Amino acid sequence: MLKSIKFAALASAVVVAAGCHSFNTNRTAATLSSQGIVTNEIRADIKVGERVSGESNLNVLFGFISFGGDSNFVDGVGFNGVSSGGLLPSNPLDKTPQVQAAAAYNALTPVNGDVLISPRYEITVDDYFVFKKIHVKVTGYKGTVNSISATNKYSDGCCLVK
Secondary structure: OOOEEEEEEEHHHHHHHHOOOOOOOOOOOOOOOOOEEEEEEEEEEEEEEEEEEEEEEEEOOOOOEEOOOOOOOOOOOOOEEEEEOOOOOOOOOOOHHHHHHHHHHHHHOOOOOOEHHHEEEEEEEEOOOOOOOOEEEEEEEEEEEEEEEEEEEEEOOOEEOO
């Protein structure tokens, strides 16, 4: 009996210590030199305005129950190149991108801005294991989109034709 308990404890320790490993490879479906590629270049004329800032808070209980946060968000805001929103977030238990999007909304809405230029996020997380407080302050510059233009380019495999 004692021997089987020791074996079960050792097996459990090995499973916990082994952890998980994830590997992701990005493969393109077609190379850039493929025949007949159509690309769109979108150019925006943006007027940079005054410095703006916004803040947002969120409380999280047990890692998934959120309360006390804002209900308005800017889409496409993220940290380290990962944008929030979309069908499936990269980590559904990480609420930081949600708070970042709310802080960006709170920075842009009062000044009627379209985009936040050069945003800097200050993220404070107070983690008490079962309870977490997330506070985000964003500062940047107000951007107003004056015009957006698109150019279609077609590649015949040799050179770009405009």
